[in-house]
Amino acid sequence: xxxxxxxxxxxxxxxxxxxxxxxxxxxxxxxxxxxxxxxxxxxxxxxxxxxxxxxxxxxxxxxxxxxxxxxxxxxxxxxxxxxxxxxxxxxxxxxxxxxxxxxxxxxxxxxxxxxxxxxxxxxxxxxxxxxxxxxxxxxxxxxxxxxxxxxxxxxxxxxxxxxxxxxxxxxxxxxxxxxxxxxxxxxxxxxxxxxxxxxxxxxxxxxxxxxxxxxxxxxxxxxxxxxxxxxxxxxxxxxxxxxxxxxxxxxxxxxxxxxxxxxxxxxxxxxxxxxxxxxxxxxxxxxxxxxxxxxxxxxxxxxxxxxxxxxxxxxxxxxxxxxxxxxxxxxxxxxxxxxxxxxxxxxxxxxxxxxxxxxxxxxxxxxxxxxxxxxxxxxxxxxxxxxxxxxxxxxxxxxxxxxxxxxxxxxxxxxxx
Ligand code: CTP
Numbered sequence: 001x002x003x004x005x006x007x008x009x010x011x012x013x014x015x016x017x018x019x020x021x022x023x024x025x026x027x028x029x030x031x032x033x034x035x036x037x038x039x040x041x042x043x044x045x046x047x048x049x050x051x052x053x054x055x056x057x058x059x060x061x062x063x064x065x066x067x068x069x070x071x072x073x074x075x076x077x078x079x080x081x082x083x084x085x086x087x088x089x090x091x092x093x094x095x096x097x098x099x100x101x102x103x104x105x106x107x108x109x110x111x112x113x114x115x116x117x118x119x120x121x122x123x124x125x126x127x128x129x130x131x132x133x134x135x136x137x138x139x140x141x142x143x144x145x146x147x148x149x150x151x152x153x154x155x156x157x158x159x160x161x162x163x164x165x166x167x168x169x170x171x172x173x174x175x176x177x178x179x180x181x182x183x184x185x186x187x188x189x190x191x192x193x194x195x196x197x198x199x200x201x202x203x204x205x206x207x208x209x210x211x212x213x214x215x216x217x218x219x220x221x222x223x224x225x226x227x228x229x230x231x232x233x234x235x236x237x238x239x240x241x242x243x244x245x246x247x248x249x250x251x252x253x254x255x256x257x258x259x260x261x262x263x264x265x266x267x268x269x270x271x272x273x274x275x276x277x278x279x280x281x282x283x284x285x286x287x288x289x290x291x292x293x294x295x296x297x298x299x300x301x302x303x304x305x306x307x308x309x310x311x312x313x314x315x316x317x318x319x320x321x322x323x324x325x326x327x328x329x330x331x332x333x334x335x336x337x338x339x340x341x342x343x344x345x346x347x348x349x350x351x352x353x354x355x356x357x358x359x360x361x362x363x364x365x366x367x368x369x370x371x372x373x374x375x376x377x378x379x380x381x382x383x384x385x386x387x388x389x390x391x392x393x394x395x396x397x398x399x400x401x402x403x404x405x406x407x408x409x410x411x412x413x414x415x416x417x
Contacts, residue, residue: 327395
């Protein structure tokens with residue numbers, strides 16, 4: 001492969017890497033780009049994450065680099081890493097080259113400062129274990145001790161050593177993700193090790209959250225279905241919860257509609273994994289859903305939406321009723337999280353339901369009253385009646401459009417007379 005590989009970076013990243021290379025020379029340390037960005041440069045795929053490995057003190061070096069780039073820096077002392085955040089939002093990550101040893105499978109590793117080779121050796125797959133030297137004298141020299149380039153050409157996902165999946169079982173999900181993303185194949189010996197690790201359920205210290213973080217990344221992949229099919233084939237969903245069943249039927253439907261819904265409602269990427277997870281949770285046993293969600297750090301809001309995955313059909317059947325008024329639709333949808341409404345949009349093809357969801361999302365969910373409880377009390381209502389009157393007024397506003405505060409007052413007077 002050629003020495004001009006770094007030229008493939010977007011111009012602004014290229015200039016940045018050059019300047020960091022000059023800073024490395026000035027500081028007398030060796031600095032490398034490493035991991036996913038190197039892999040993607042050789043694959044000619046865009047990757048905006050610039051991860052630097054420093055043979056030496058990464059924090060001290062990153063401070064110098066931040067000074068040169070006049071950019072703020074965040075330091076993570078415990079991890080020996082630092083991040084420079086540029087004004088355009090790009091982040092440059094600096095890590096001290098380190099050697100890791102695992103005291104016990106799945107435990108967090110013991111970390112010591114090391115060489116670039118040792119740093120690459122602790123990584124998941126050969127294709128992710130390459131570095132590119134960026135010091136001026138060694139500009140763009142490839143560091144590829146484990147045959148990453150050869151495996152890239154052979155379209156192969158290969159672990160670096162026999163205990164890789166024992167050290168970190170989340171790599172099982174990563175192997176599947178990269179295999180499907182790049183159209184590669186998990187190499188036979190690696191597959192054997194992966195299956196062996198999957199067959200052994202006990203003695204695992206990897207947290208549910210770490211598996212979930214990797215699973216979320218699978219749900220964010222363009223080729224989410226092939227990756228999930230592969231998970232199912234290998235029964236890797238058991239890593240999420242022993243009773244998790246991967247039923248892809250609902251997901252297929254939801255996925256086929258998601259892109260057009262995303263465009264129409266200008267959704268963020270965060271919606272994607274949430275909506276797809278709801279599709280996968282629909283149909284799981286309630287106890288499995290609860291047990292799956294329990295150890296995860298999710299917001300209360302997300303937790304509630306996922307826990308209600310099995311109610312989607314009920315919500316949709318309520319939205320199907322011919323007699324349902326816009327305020328009735330509001331009553332069904334208002335308690336739901338935005339992602340749940342998006343999910344329902346992807347979950348049905350009934351024109352009437354889609355129209356109702358659309359009206360709620362674009363208009364009715366934002367309707368508020370100009371009057372409040374004090375106004376209603378002043379007109380003579382007390383206790384629970386106040387809430388009741390306010391609700392009826394809001395329903396009327398949604399259904400017939402009370403146009404002014406005065407009209408709301410008149411409506412309340414009518415109710416109380
Ligand atoms: N890595 C690893 N084992 C893990 C997670 C990460 O060895 N369990 C290493 C790999 O070298 C990987 C790098 O850390 O390339 C960065 O990890 P991450 O950002 O998760 O992956 P990328 O390879 O950058 O993939 P993506 O393009 O999906 O961000």
